[in-house]
Amino acid sequence: MSQGPINFLPDEQTHRGLLNWVIGIMVFLTGMAIVAGLQLGIMADGWRMSAAGSLTVQIVAVEPDDRQRQTKTAIEILQKTPGVATAAIIDDAEMAALLEPWIGATSLTAKLPIPAMINVTLMRGVTIDLSALETLLQAEVPDARVDTHEQWLDDLLSLAIAAQMIAAAVVVMMLVATIAIIVFTARSSMLAQRETVEIVHMLGAKDSLISGAFQKRFWSVGLRGGLIGLLLIASVIGGLFALSLNVQSAYLPRVTFHMETVIILCLLPVVTGLITMWTARVTVNRALLDMV
């Protein structure tokens, strides 16, 4: 005959209530680190995608007539260059809009020696020798400067990767801390129930039956803690999202969540329950080895 699950443990409501909240807070902090890491990754991918396949040519001539002439020549050369899909000048209105966050909405842009900017998009999958293009342009357009966005993009991506690594380290530390809390709590719970465990053990219960009872209890604690954590995450992110809707600024990116972030967050309670359950089982099984 096999040993099915038997509920022989007394209730420990007070300890369980506290543990629910402790695990909930750990899940909240872990979830926020996961959200930060994932959102950074998604933003970095967006930057990479938007920067790939495009470049900017600046015409830095000081004299407006010279600048206009060189710009026209550069566009003609670019449009004839194999691999270039489009080459179009960024007009004054667009330039003013780009500069507005920094210098405000003034007519100053017309008086400043601002370089002409040509936005170049490349054909998909085509690689262009940028130094050869720059040489070609400078033969007829001496004030042309090619900007591939690589420098600032590399810096930005390095920063994003560093932040992602920190977020991952925070997740690992939270996981270790949560496991340590569960190990400590499972040991305390077993000590508190030592008399009960000894009797059930003496009656012929297998270790798996005893650890199974603790495992069942800790599964529900982990699941509840995970749900508390998820509610806290949803509240904070919902609040931030609502606040971001009221902020009109070109400096701040629009807050959006991808489906993968939402799915990972929704899985947090189940994953927490499984980790809690497994940790309690291993802890109790090890403690039982001290008994004959």
Added chain:
Amino acid sequence: MIRFDNVGLRYGPGDEVLSDVSFHLEPGSFHFLTGKSGAGKSSLLKLVYLSCQPSRGLIHMMDQDLNTASRDTLVSMRQGIGVVFQDYRLLEHLSTFENVALPLRIKGASEDQVQEEVSELLAWVGLADHLHELPSTLSGGQKQRASIARAVVTAPKILLADEPTGNVDDEMALRLMQLFVEMNKVGTTLLIATHDTRWVDRYTAPQLHLDNGRLSVMPAHQPMAVDP
């Protein structure tokens, strides 16, 4: 069924509480374990119900050498041993019924079997009206009877009892002793620790007598004629 060879038991760094204990109990035998308080009776019982390991010596039980038996084997052996404790050791948060049902459920008995056998046994020991009461609401004698019901509910191969009649009235004590004897007649190996000489005098059972941790085996004597 049970063989001890030069067994010693020591708790921590102190003196041995059992020294050079050797005896052999045949399957289906009936022995009393006697001795003064502190002589080592409970320690010897602990070794038999596999709650601790000897500091030295060999123990053979149910065809197994305890020094080499696996953990799973020990679990199976425990399921074949019933123990009546002097301090009852009932689970205080479980009802009388749940306490007595526990060994059957651990063995994997069906719920129908649990309901039938536990109800029947509790009625027999006079606890039919206390099925759903917690042990804290029971008298000492009722707890003792619940403890005995839990020990015998699985019809164990070995039944150990530590002062089983200490907290019940004479009539119930006699009934319980008769239950033990009946179980012994159908093959249960019986070892009853007691300091109550009335029972030792009444039944023809040899004694394992402990004195300061040392054991001597005293043969059975002729039973006294005692009115039931």
